Amino acid sequence: MTVSELGERRLLARIRERLGNVAPRGAPAPGQAAATPQAAVVIGIGDDAAVVAPTRNAHTVLTTDAQVEGVHFDRRWSGPADIGFRALAVNLSDLAAMGATPRWALLSLGLPEALPVAEVEALVDGVTELARVHGVGVVGGNLTRSPGPLLVDVTAVGEVRPRRLLTRSGGRPGDELFVSGSLGAAAAGLEMLRSGRASAEGARERPGGSSESHCVSRLIRPEPRVRLGVAVAQARAARAAMDLSDGLADALDQVAEASGCGVEIDADALPVDPAARTWWEAAGRDAIAAALSGGDDYELLLAVPRGWRGRLRHARRHVAEPPLTRIGVLTKDREARVLLRNGRRETLPRGYEHWR
Amino acid sequence: MTVSELGERRLLARIRERLGNVAPRGAPAPGQAAATPQAAVVIGIGDDAAVVAPTRNAHTVLTTDAQVEGVHFDRRWSGPADIGFRALAVNLSDLAAMGATPRWALLSLGLPEALPVAEVEALVDGVTELARVHGVGVVGGNLTRSPGPLLVDVTAVGEVRPRRLLTRSGGRPGDELFVSGSLGAAAAGLEMLRSGRASAEGARERPGGSSESHCVSRLIRPEPRVRLGVAVAQARAARAAMDLSDGLADALDQVAEASGCGVEIDADALPVDPAARTWWEAAGRDAIAAALSGGDDYELLLAVPRGWRGRLRHARRHVAEPPLTRIGVLTKDREARVLLRNGRRETLPRGYEHWR
Numbered sequence: 001m002t003v004s005e006l007g008e009r010r011l012l013a014r015i016r017e018r019l020g021n022v023a024p025r026g027a028p029a030p031g032q033a034a035a036t037p038q039a040a041v042v043i044g045i046g047d048d049a050a051v052v053a054p055t056r057n058a059h060t061v062l063t064t065d066a067q068v069e070g071v072h073f074d075r076r077w078s079g080p081a082d083i084g085f086r087a088l089a090v091n092l093s094d095l096a097a098m099g100a101t102p103r104w105a106l107l108s109l110g111l112p113e114a115l116p117v118a119e120v121e122a123l124v125d126g127v128t129e130l131a132r133v134h135g136v137g138v139v140g141g142n143l144t145r146s147p148g149p150l151l152v153d154v155t156a157v158g159e160v161r162p163r164r165l166l167t168r169s170g171g172r173p174g175d176e177l178f179v180s181g182s183l184g185a186a187a188a189g190l191e192m193l194r195s196g197r198a199s200a201e202g203a204r205e206r207p208g209g210s211s212e213s214h215c216v217s218r219l220i221r222p223e224p225r226v227r228l229g230v231a232v233a234q235a236r237a238a239r240a241a242m243d244l245s246d247g248l249a250d251a252l253d254q255v256a257e258a259s260g261c262g263v264e265i266d267a268d269a270l271p272v273d274p275a276a277r278t279w280w281e282a283a284g285r286d287a288i289a290a291a292l293s294g295g296d297d298y299e300l301l302l303a304v305p306r307g308w309r310g311r312l313r314h315a316r317r318h319v320a321e322p323p324l325t326r327i328g329v330l331t332k333d334r335e336a337r338v339l340l341r342n343g344r345r346e347t348l349p350r351g352y353e354h355w356r
Numbered sequence: 357m358t359v360s361e362l363g364e365r366r367l368l369a370r371i372r373e374r375l376g377n378v379a380p381r382g383a384p385a386p387g388q389a390a391a392t393p394q395a396a397v398v399i400g401i402g403d404d405a406a407v408v409a410p411t412r413n414a415h416t417v418l419t420t421d422a423q424v425e426g427v428h429f430d431r432r433w434s435g436p437a438d439i440g441f442r443a444l445a446v447n448l449s450d451l452a453a454m455g456a457t458p459r460w461a462l463l464s465l466g467l468p469e470a471l472p473v474a475e476v477e478a479l480v481d482g483v484t485e486l487a488r489v490h491g492v493g494v495v496g497g498n499l500t501r502s503p504g505p506l507l508v509d510v511t512a513v514g515e516v517r518p519r520r521l522l523t524r525s526g527g528r529p530g531d532e533l534f535v536s537g538s539l540g541a542a543a544a545g546l547e548m549l550r551s552g553r554a555s556a557e558g559a560r561e562r563p564g565g566s567s568e569s570h571c572v573s574r575l576i577r578p579e580p581r582v583r584l585g586v587a588v589a590q591a592r593a594a595r596a597a598m599d600l601s602d603g604l605a606d607a608l609d610q611v612a613e614a615s616g617c618g619v620e621i622d623a624d625a626l627p628v629d630p631a632a633r634t635w636w637e638a639a640g641r642d643a644i645a646a647a648l649s650g651g652d653d654y655e656l657l658l659a660v661p662r663g664w665r666g667r668l669r670h671a672r673r674h675v676a677e678p679p680l681t682r683i684g685v686l687t688k689d690r691e692a693r694v695l696l697r698n699g700r701r702e703t704l705p706r707g708y709e710h711w712r
Contacts, residue, residue: 042415042518042521043521043523046524046614047454047523047524047525047614048419048450048451048453048454048524048597048598048599049417049418049419049450049451049453049454049456049514050417050418050419051415051416051417051418051454051516051521052415052416052418053415053416053518054410054414054415054416056412058410059398059407059408059409059410060407060408060409060410060416060513061405061406061407062405062406062407062408062460062462062495062496062511062513063404063405063406063462063496064462064464064496064497064498064509064511065464065498066464066466066498066500066507066509068466068500068501068502068503068507069503070503071500071501071502071503072500094404094405095404095405097404097405098403098404098405098407100405104418106418106419106420106511108420108421108422108509110422110424110507139418140418140419140420141420142420142421142422142509144422144424144427144428145424145427146424146427146505147424147425147426147427147504147505148503148504148505149502149503149504151422151424151466151507153420153422153464153498153509155418155420155462155511157416157418158405160407162398162409165398165399165407167399167403168402168403168404169403241404242404243404258402258403
């Protein structure tokens with residue numbers, strides 16, 4: 001049955017039922033004396049708007065990010081559950097980069113009339129799956145027809161104590177730059193799918209079954225670094241942060257510019273994903289450049305003063321994964337955009353402007 | 357110049373500049389001891405997410421509503437500024453129906469690559485125009501390409517004191533039903549545009565210049581009843597409320613169902629817009645039925661206990677416009693859906709399921 005055959009009201013009732021279980025749950029993040037999460041949702045889906053009770057003495061953090069078919073995902077590769085998962089993930093990544101604990105989300109769907117209802121349900125289940133992991137309540141949203149592409153727009157709302165807030169602009173010369181996890185797997189995964197070298201089915205069945213599956217899985221099911229961002233903020237272990245949605249080169253540009261600094265990066269230190277490196281080197285390409293410019297790595301870039309290493313260790317006691325790698329420093333010279341490689345000073349590639 | 361020629365970053369910089377002036381301003385709504393609105397925006401556009409400081413002891417009210425080209429608006433009739441204005445208006449209407457004071461908004465745009473930059477700027481100006489009127493800070497959002505239709509998704513965030521919250525479900529048998537403003541003008545305006553009887557240009561130049569212009573103007577530039585909703589909530593003058601985005605018949609259905617009541621409506625009392633009535637009667641149609649089922653009237657439906665009339669008068673001292681009309685009552689019999697007309701008891705038409 002398609003969504004237009006079922007009709008808006010009955011579709012809404014089904015979605016509401018699927019989301020009904022997502023009462024925000026779980027322990028409040030360490031050190032955060034939140035109101036009990038259940039009590040924080042005053043009115044969920046079904047009225048003119050959702051109503052929540054913010055935590056006393058916390059700031060509210062707001063972000064929205066749309067996923068458009070043909071621009072951000074391809075239904076040949078991403079199943080409906082992947083699309084829903086990813087739509088929430090990219091928003092939670094933005095909250096993590098502010099040090100905010102995710103609390104609530106709104107889900108706005110634009111549905112082609114011929115879309116099977118089962119696919120909408122699977123999409124909602126993908127959202128729910130990730131929402132449960134992080135105790136996020138999906139409290140409202142909107143349903144509309146789309147005359148063409150499938151549209152998934154998520155708004156995520158988080159909370160952070162004022163003094164724990166992480167911004168892009170807090171960095172100072174001398175701060176060490178750290179990046180979480182590994183770089184380039186998602187970009188390589190997209191190339192593997194496009195070339196036919198990897199299949200999304202394989203990645204879905206066994207995400208770590210092969211190096212290709214690993215890369216594809218990073219692309220279609222990105223894991224936002226929520227716990228890391230919150231732990232770093234709570235330990236006040238970083239002075240600036242940003243997520244790597246548009247690639248590391250772009251994040252370095254943005255943090256350096258907002259902080260009024262330059263950057264000096266050590267090419268050998270970059271944690272290029274091994275599978276991505278193998279893929280690019282087999283094609284005779286510069287894996288460092290590819291990993292720097294590749295997007296869709298939902299990792300975090302942190303600027304940490306040297307004297308704050310103890311705080312960073314403290315943050316890591318709560319959240320050991322993913323690894324953090326020191327990749328360079330912020331410099332006094334605002335114009336500096338240096339990539340140290342093989343003892344030479346190259347110019348760091350500019351972040352790719354992808355317009356999407 | 358088109359948006360793809362300008363590129364994402366420069367477009368974002370231009371939009372940010374246009375929105376920069378929208379520091380939330382103006383007097384806090386009566387009785388609301390809000391933090392100074394300027395201080396409430398901690399971080400606006402330009403970081404991973406926006407950060408705001410919620411008002412102490414207020415609930416946060418969240419709503420999102422997408423406007424999709426070809427579904428919610430037609431670019432033959434709605435100029436870019438109209439589209440932006442309307443995208444915010446429909447969200448503010450949802451907040452008004454909860455009794456919430458609008459505070460912040462996020463603007464998520466999906467832009468066809470060939471769209472002229474000037475049209476994006478005009479769209480943003482349309483948002484800004486309405487945002488200024490209500491002291492709303494447009495604090496963030498998202499830009500993306502769209503492979504087809506123009507997409508405008510707004511998330512609006514309001515605040516309300518817990519005991520002032522208006523819901524759909526608060527009505528009780530015997531409560532009187534009031535509706536604000538007039539009914540049917542927007543629906544008639546759409547018909548006038550489609551038939552070629554009215555032009556959008558005429559309505560834009562002189563919104564009240566003719567009965568056609570008046571109707572078209574109600575369609576393309578709906579005025580959300582923000583001040584009325586807030587004043588009613590603050591005076592605790594209604595027990596239930598809902599906005600009329602999907603028409604009065606639909607709102608009556610929803611409020612009655614959520615409140616566990618039936619409804620009895622007096623056809624003679626319905627404030628059908630005179631221009632719409634003339635339009636429908638000239639076509640030999642039932643103006644009452646058309647006004648009940650016509651959507652896009654962003655008016656408010658209120659359920660008010662008889663003993664609360666003094667409170668309603670109190671609310672009206674602050675907000676005299678638009679008029680409120682008593683149109684019927686909530687009944688004990690949950691099955692009752694009665695339209696009293698010419699001394700006969702007809703069945704109230706069901707809300708139209710329009711799937712959009």
